[in-house]
Amino acid sequence: MTPMQILFLITGVVILFSAVMAVSARKMIHSALWFVLALLGVAVVFAMLEASFFAVVQVLIYVGAIAILIIFGVMLTRRALEDNGKHINRATITTTVIVIFVFAGLIYSLRLWVPLLATTTPLSSDHLDVGSLGLAFTDPRQFSLPFEITSVLLLAALIGAIYIAYERKDEKK
Amino acid sequence: MIPLWWYLILSAAIFCIGLFGAITRKNSIGILISIELMLNAANINLLAFWRYLYAQQGDLRGQVFVIIIFVVAASEAAVGLAMIISAYRRKQTVIANEIDSMKG
């Protein structure tokens, strides 16, 4: 066991535990806070994969923006959470069985795949340059179309969400 | 050094937990959180494949996929929450089964 592997195991346990808590906590706000912890753990995994840009972007977008938006949403709809009913469906046991089958199927299908045992050597600095991603985004032979399409997607999300969520004061009357 | 399959098992486990939450949760925001967890599992997978199989050749496709997933996750959270809030204001509920105004 190298120190790296021990660190990975600790991170994995933290992620899995907080993910379980996030999907099973009774209070929605607790669920959101456990979700944040799971996201931070995933950021650590990204850092271990030497994808430092993505580790930081994970914290910036997921923790700094999406999680805060979810917490705002929880606060806006908080009255409904104080109800005394069950917070999960009746189908818990069936779902557990299904999920275990899915997990086993995933593992089984991976079993014979050759690159599975691949290990790798540390990357050199020019492989880690964030600028190469930027160059790929502006090169029309590579990813300039996806780059522009993401902006259209963001624009659509912005307009759609504002259209749905926003009501003028005079529209209410 | 960590072998590739460790990352794959971790991401499969996160994905299954997310799937469990997405099916069993009553609260719509809980379902949204579960879906975000599943997207995160996909991100771990993509970055692990990129790192172990493509990074040495300078192939950037895995990274571009991850960025697109970030954008999709952000859009999904924004629109999904907007719909939940809008439904809450009309029906005073966030329980997914009770929001059925979308039915024809």
Next chain:
Amino acid sequence: MNFLYDPIPFIINWLNSLMLSWGWPVDVVQVVMFVLGALLICVGAMLFTTLLIWAERKIGGRFQDRLGPNRVGPWGIFQTIADMLKIFTKEYITPAGVDKIPFNLAPVLAVAAVLSIWAVIPFSETFSGVNINIALLYIIAIGGLGEMAIILAGFGSNNKYALLGAFRAVAQLISYEVPMVIVLLIPVMFTGSMGLNDIVQAQKIPFIVLAPVACLIFFISSIAENGRAPFDLIEADSELVAGFNIEYSGLKFGMFFVADFLHAFTSAIIFTTIFLGGWQGPGVATHPILGGFYLLAKTLIVYFAMLAIRFTLPRFRIDQMMALNWKILTPLSLVTLLVTAVVDKSIPRELMAVRIGALLVANILIWLVADRLFTVYSRRHTRLVVSGPRPLARPDLKSSKEERASL
């Protein structure tokens, strides 16, 4: 005498070789050095904060025609230490119904979120924190953890005012993050790297000359990120009963206090590093130790400017604050980014003087147009705040007041 020119790497090398001579493995020595460095920087920053609190109270006193602390020690310099001793022995009051883990985690996270920024700051050419290639994004991302601390505090306290204050604070912080993130693209464009030491090294001419409008936007939004006057709606005492930290007492409250002061100083350092050239100055090539002094001097000047703003300007209303961000700073930062990108690309890098001149002219044009548009807009959308006759303190001056009102 190498030691005097550049003492800190000298000490680091000496310690390194000392531990290696004891027969420790290289990895362990590395980790020990990292822990020592982190402890040194963190403790140094915390101790510096106590001095800053005194200086801020003293300067604030002078601005407002008071004496400021003047009893404990010469010029009251030990006042903060007395306060610290007092707060250390104060009782923690844990209100009924708090959520224990978030309530106790919040003050720790608030301080940690500010302290971790110090991991990437370059103090001189040879002594810097880690020059990681994503340092700028790291600084912004760590700010997100600070917002999380505020949410934890507001939610954990089980108090309506705390929750309201926390959400107001978070709404302000995330709003002002937008122009900040957009504007920080400009130094990255000039440098071609996100590492802070690379940014400083690229500043033979400080970026404040090349991008004055971006610099101004960054300055304003970093004041807002600190939650300092005139943007201090986070701790508007009389309106929100002190905001998200209302239920905290003893050292837990003190931690929020320390985080506040430390954040103000840290953002002054970041401003200096990104726009004022950091440790750059005459003679740093031969005497790297001078860089630390240049950095400190520039930072203190920026900090003094922030204090002058804090102690003289009145507070914004929340709608004014949001309008300033979304209707002025964000569009302005987008325009600045686009204009800078196009102008800088269309002039070859070799023509240094032409490039600086063109960027300056472009910035001045942006500023003039923005100012003109703002004047027109505010003239067209004047809101009548008060209607009807107002009570007058001295009715004999009424006629002149009416004249002024009719204008």
Next chain:
Amino acid sequence: MLHEWLYLGIFLTVALAIPAAALIIAGILAPKKPNPIKNSTYECGMETVGVSWVQFKVQYYIYGLVFLVFDVEAVLLYPWAVAYNKVPLYGVLEAVLFVLILASGLIYVWRKGALEWV
């Protein structure tokens, strides 16, 4: 690279440990004399009514939404900014188009009146 992340990780741990240690030391030093009045929620001397829930304005969510979209946009532009010195002019124009598409979203939100606080 991992070397630098190791330093960052250690720094984060130390930065968390210092305030935590200070809080624990102060907790040992400080007196503990709780009583029900002292421990009640502070609401300007009024009795607390109900759970700590108040109606939040949907405006918080709107600001969070616009923030999210522009944050993602800016983050996508960072790799481009790092490569700025190497990209040709049409690469810059592509980014300009990218920003303009999103700026039109800001204009939509502004015209809709969703940026007003009231």
